[in-house]
Amino acid sequence: MPETTPRGLTGLAFGGDYNPEQWPESVWREDVRLMREAGVTLVSVGIFSWALLEPSPGEHDFGWLDRVLDLLHENGVRADLGTPTVVPPAWFYRAHPDALPVTAGGVRLAFGSRGAICHSNAAYRAAAADITTRLAERYAGHPALAMWHVHNEYGVPVSACYCDSCAAHFRRWLEREYGGVDAVNEAWGTAFWGQRYAGFEEIDPPRLTPTVGNPAQALDYRRFADATMRENFTAERDILHRLSPGVPVTTNFMTALSQCDSVDYWAWGREVDLVTNDHYLITDGRRTHVNLAMAADLTRSVAGGAPWLLLEHSTSGVNWQPRNPAKAPGQMARNSLAHVARGSDGAMFFQWRQSRRGAEKFHSAMLPHGGTDTRVWREVVELGASVDALAPLGGTRTEADVAVLWDWNSWWAQNLDWRPSEDHDARERADAFYEALYDRHLTVDFARPEADLSRYPLVVVPALYLMTKAAGDNLRAYVENGGTLVVSYFSGIVDEHDAVHEGPYPGALRDVLGLTVEEFSPLPAGERVRLTGPGGPELDADVWTEFVVPRGAETVWTYADGLTAGRPAVTRHRLGEGTAWYVSTRLGAEGLDAVLGRAVGDTPLAPRADLPRDVEVVRRTGEPGTFLFAINHTAADAQVPLDTPGTELLTGERAMGRLAVPAGAVRVVRLDG
Template identity: 50%
Template sequence: MTTARRLRLPGIAYGGDYNPEQWPEEVWAEDVRLMREAGVNMVSVNIFSWALLEPREGEFDFSRLDRILALLHEHGIAADLATPTAAPPAWFFRKHPQALPVDRDGRQLSYGSRQTFCPSSPAYREAALRIARALGERYGDHPAVVMWHIHNEYGCHNAECYCDTSAQAFRRWLRERYGDLDTLNDAWGTTFWSQWYYDWDEIIPPRTTGAVPNPTHRLDWRRFCSDELLSLYTAERDLLRELAPQIPATTNFMVNFSFEALDYWRWAPELDIVSNDHYLRSTDPESEIDIALSGDLVRSLAGGPWLLMEHSTGAVNWQPVNRAKTPGELRRNALAHVARGADGIAYFQWRAAKAGAEQWHSAMLPHAGTDSQIWRDVVQLGADLGALAEVRGSTTAARVAVVWDWNAHWAVEAESQPSGELRFVDLVRDWYRPLWQAGVAVDFVRPDADLSGYGLVLAPSLYLVDDAGAANLTGFAERGGTLAVGFHSGAVDANCHVRLGGYPGAFREALGVRTDELFPLLPGESLTLSDGGTASLWSERVALAGAETVTSYTSGPLTGVPAVTRHSYGEGVAWYLATRPDPATLAALLARICEEAGVQPVVAGVPTGVEVVRRTGADAEYLFLIDHAGSGAEVPAEGVELLTGKDVSGWVTVPPGGAAVVREPRNRP
C-alpha cells in the first residue's frame, strides 16, 4: 500500500462484490445477517449501478444507495464504494453514439454489455467525472465508506479503440513522446516499406492492414492505450481526492494468465492501495502456481501488502468449460493469496445472480443457499481470516528477483518473430515453477529496479530492454550478483530496433557469448542435451566469448554447440540459457544457480506440493504452509499455529489438503 491513505479496517478485509440492486429490498436484511455470520467486514458496492443512479443525464437518484450504505454501516460492514463508470447506461450511448468503441477492423461495437466505451471519448470522460463528483460530494464523509473503488477492471473489454477520436488522442500522445516527426520516423524505422510520415495527421492507429504492421508503431499503440486508460483513472481519483482526501482509492488490476493490456508498473504508483482480481483456468493442472506467481507479482507492484478484490468460490462462467473447485480448494486458494501478501480476500460476488450474463458464476452465497458446501467453506474461511488478523501489514523478504516487463511482453509476442510460439508468461512461469516447488521466495522487478537487496536476478524473457535496464542488470552481475538470462533476451532496444553485432544483443558482453544465427524449433520438435535432458522451442548457434559451456546439444544441426553457459563477469556471474530445457533439467539447473548464489528455501526439506511462504511483521514472523498435494506434511516450526490456536514445538502438522500458519518469534534460531 503506497501512501499514507490506509484502509481504516482492523484485521484482514473479507467480503466481495455486493449488488443488492439486483434483489428485492426485503432480501437485504438477510444479506447483512449472513454477512455477519460469515465474518464479512467489507463489501464493494455500486460497481455497475450507473443506470440506476443517473436515470437521465444530470439527474441523480441516490435513495437506494443511501439505504444500502446505511444498512451496511448499521451492521458494522464497511463499504468499498465504486464509481460505476465501467458500464455507462443506454441513454448515454443514444445521446453520444460517437463514444462507442471501434475494433481493429473498423466495426463500431454496440452497447448492451459492459466496458462499451472509447477510452478517448470526451463525452465519456465528462459523464464519468460528473457521476464521480456526485458520489464524492454525497458520500465523501459517510461513515460506512472506507475506500473508493474507481471503475472496474480497466481495459477488460475495451483496452484498444481504433476510432478517429482515438487516432487524434494517439497523435497527441506521440507528439509528447517524440516532439517532432523526424524523431518519430527514426524511432519507428519508417524508411522500411515507405512508411515515412510528413504530417501528424497521416498517423493512424495500427488498424487491420494487408500485411504485417510496423512493430514500433504497434508497440507505441500498446503503450498509448495503457496510458489513456490510466489518465481516466487518475482523473477520477484526483477528483475524489479533492472531495474526500482521507479516503484511499484503488482500482482492481487483473494480474492473471489472460490479461496483458496494461503496464501495471506505470499504474501501481498511482494507487493508494493496490488490488487485484485473479481467476483460475479450468485447464491448468497446477493453478496453485499461477496463484503464487500472480500474488508475488502484485505484492511486488504494491511494494508490500495488497488486496485481492475478486476471485471465485467455485466455477466461473466465461471459460469453455467452467469447473467447480475441489474439496478444500477454496480455502487453499484464499490462504495462498494471504501468504503472498494479500491483506484482504474478496470474491465476485456475494450472492449468486439469478439473471444476467454472470448468472452461472459462483458466489459466496450460491443459488443453493446456505445448505451448500460453498457456504460452509465461506463461513470457515471467515473464521480463518479472523484468526489471522495479526498477519495484516506484514511483508515478505526475497533474495531472488525475476524481471517482468510489459513492454518486453508486448514486443516478443508481436507478429513476424523468429518463432510465433513464444509466450512471455509461459517462459516466466517455466522458471518460476521450480522456485515455487523448492520454496524459494521471489520478488518481481522492473529492469531498472534497485537490485541491491538481491543475490540472484533472473530474466527468463526480456526480448526488449532499454539501455538503462540493460546496464542495470549487467551492472548487478558486475558488482558481485548472479544474473541468469533466457534466450532471445536483449535482442531489441526500446524502439524494437535490433541490437546489431550478434545476439543476445544488450547482454553479449556480460554473458560472454555471441550468437550469429537463431534456430527456433518446430512444435513437437526437441533436441537432446549433454546433461541427459532435452530442449524444445528454441536453439541458437552460440559461440563462447569468455563464457564456459555448462550444457551442449547432442543432436540436431547444433550438435556440440553450447546450450547453457556460465561466465565470470566482474565480481559476479552471468548465466545464459539459449534454449528451453525440459522441466526437470531446468529445475536442476536453477537449483545449481541458486546454490551458487547462496539462495536458500524458506524452510529446507519440505515435501513436494507443500507451498511455503513466510511473512515478516514487527514482532513476529508468520510461516504459511499449504498442502496442494493432498498428502499432508510434518514441517519444523516453533511458535503458535494460528488457525487452531495450538502451541507448536519442533514440528507442525499440515493436514492433507489443508494449511497451517505458525506465528514464530522474530529471534528464531
C-alpha cells in the same frame, strides 16, 4: 500522502462484490444478517450502477444507495464504493454513439455488455467526471465508506479503440512523447517500406493493413492505449482525493500473466493508493496453485512489496471458461490464504449473492443459489473465522528469496507479428521458470529490469526480448557486484522502439553473458533436441536453438543433435564477483531444475530439500512479528520443520520442532520472539 489502508477496517478484509440492485429491497436485511454470520467486514458496492444512479441525463437517484450504505454501517460492514464508469447507461450511448469503441478492422462495437468504451471520447470523460464528482460530494463523509473503487478491471475486455477521436488523441500523445515527427520516423524506422511521415496529421492508429504493419507503431499504440486508460483513472482519482480526502482510491488489477496483457501494471501501481487484484484460476490442467502464487507475488511486487488486497476471486467454479469445475473441499480456504501468505491483507470474492439473471449467473458466490445449507456456505463461514484469526498479521510484508524480471512493454513487443517462431511464448517461459523456483521453495519478487536488484542473490530473466541499454547496464553491474543471473533465450534483442540493438545478439546482454549469438534456429513443430554436459544429466529441449559463440563464457551443456549439434547450449560466465548463466533453448521442467540447481549453487541460498513438493512455506514479517504460512496442496499429511517455536493461529496450538499440516490444510504460526 494519501491513505493506503481501508478507512475504519481494524482487521483483514473479508467479503466481496455486493450487488443489492439485483434483488428486491426485502432481501437486503437477510443479506446483512448473513454477512454478520459469515464474518464479512468489507463489500464492494455500486460498480455497475450508473444506470440506476442516473436513470436519465442529469436526473439522479441516490436514495437506494443511501439505504444500502446505511444498512451496511448499522451492521458493521464497511464499503468499497465504486464509481460506475465501466458501464455508462444506454441513454448515454444513444446520445453519444461515438463513445463506443471501434476495432482495428473498423467495426464499432455495440452496447449490451460491459467495458464498451472509447477512452479518448470527450463526452465519456465529462460524464465520468460528473458522476464521480456527485458520488464524492454525497458520500465522502459516510461512516460506511472505507475506500473508493474506480471503474472495474481496466483493459477488460477492451483496451484499445481505433476511431477518429483516438487517432487525433494518438497524434497529440506522439507529439508530447517525441516532440517532432522526425523523431517518430527515426524511432519507428519508417524508411522501411516507404512509411515516412511528413507531419503528425498523416499518422493514424495501426488499423487493419494488407499485410503486417509497422511493429514500432503498434508497440507505441499499446503504450498510448494504456496511458489513455490511466489518464481516465487519474482524473477520477484526483476528484476523489479532492472531495474525499483521507480515503484511499484503488482500481482492481488483473496481474495474472494469463489474464490481462493490455495494462502496464508497473505504471499503474504508482497511481493507486492501494494495489488491489482480481484472480481466477485457469483450469487448463496445470497446477493452478502455482499460477495463483505467481499472480500474488506479481501483485505484491507491483505494490512495491507493501501489503495489497485480493479484491476478487471465486468461492468455487467460474462461468467463462470452456469447462468450469467446482473447487474441491477446502480449496477455497487454501486459495484465499495463499494470497494472504503472499501479501494480501484480506480475501474478497465475486460476489456476495449468486445472480439469478445475466451473463454470470453460473459464477459461484459466497451465498450460492442453494443458500446456507450448502458446502460453499459452510466453507465461507469457516474461512471468515480464519481470516479474523489472522488479524494480527495485517500490515506485515512477505519475505522474498529471489527476483524474476518482467516487463509488460517487452511482452507487448514480443507478441507482435513476424517473430522467429510462433511457438515461443514469453508468458510460457515466465510460468515455467517461476514453477521451477516454486518447486525449490523459493519465494519470488518480480522486478522491473532497471530496478535495484542488489538484495537478491539470484535474478532470473525468463524472456525479456525488449531491453533498454540502461537495463542491460543494470544487470551487468548486478553480476559484477556478486549477483547470480540466469537468462533465457531471445532476451535483450531490441531496444524500447523494437529496434535491434547494434552488433551481434543478444544485444544488451552480450557483455554480461560473455557470448554472442550468430543466428537463431527455431525448431519445426514437434522437433526436439538433446543436450549433454560433463558429469551432468542429459537434457531435453524443443522450440528454439541458437548458434552460440562463447566470448569468455564456459560451456556447461552442449547441443547433442540438430543443426546446432556440438555448439554451446547452456553457458556460465564469471564476471567480477558474480556469475551469469545463459539458456539458449526451451528446457522442460527437469532441465530447468537442473540448470537452476547449478545456478543456486553459485549463491548463498540454502537448499530446502526437507520440504515436500506442493507444500508452500512463506513468511510475512513486520512490527507484530514473524508469521510462517504452511499450505499443503497435496492429499497427504505433511511435516514442515520449524527453526523457531510459535503459536498456530487457526487452532491455537503450540508448534515446535516440526509443524504438522494435514492434507489440503493451511497452518499459520506466529513465531516466538
